[in-house]
Amino acid sequence: MNFSITRLEDWQQVVDKILPQLQHPILLLKGNLGAGKTTFTQFLLKNLGSTDEVNSPTYSIVNEYTSPKGKIFHFDLYRLKDLDEVYDIGIEEYIDNAYLCIIEWPEVYEEELYGMKFHTMNIINSETAREISFE
Template identity: 75%
Template sequence: MEIHSLNEWQNMVDEILPKLKYNILLLKGNLGAGKTTFTQFLLKNLGSTDEVSSPTYSIVNEYSTSKGKVYHFDLYRLKSIEEVYDIGIEEYLDNSFLCIIEWPEVYEEELYGLNYHTMSIMNNGESREVSFD
């Protein structure tokens, strides 16, 4: 799936939202690929009126939706699995409608045996190439 303009993110959300079966969504992609932009559109579609921003410095942002709490993580600055556990990620996972995890690589091995979705967004200059499973 390809995205060429900001408006096309809505089409992407329309396609992905019915496929969300699990409460964990790993968001992968290079800097500036559109991970937070996708999250903004997704949360709006889940009924959130909160202002959505990148959790780069806070590490986790919490949003209210009509379906329940959504936690948006950015694990980019975390260097070890211990740091991930220190933020209490398991508690968030247990008490959420959805956890969106940007830069999940430091934590991904710990998800073995759990059900989750992976979405990759690659910025190739002209457009964004998106895959979802």
């Protein structure tokens, strides 16, 4: 699926199309700084029935949210330098106990996911829009 959005409100249309396709417990969010990864997460969690305030986990590395479907963990792996640091935060336990894990900046951990089922969303900023792909 591909989308092109130009306004903040357009994220809702993206979530409306993606939510029925969300079949795996892991969602990787890729994009440069300010691309809209956390903004997308805010819209997604609201549509999953969470009433929690969604913030970027840049400094905490992981935020936990509740939803009627179960726990949702939102990771930001940007500051982690290597795979050992990812395992030190207990990522496997989070994944095993979550309805959904949303992982921003997943590159340091991505190879470990091969063989598992997950979705990937890429967000690219252009001068006039955000180009989004979802697999």
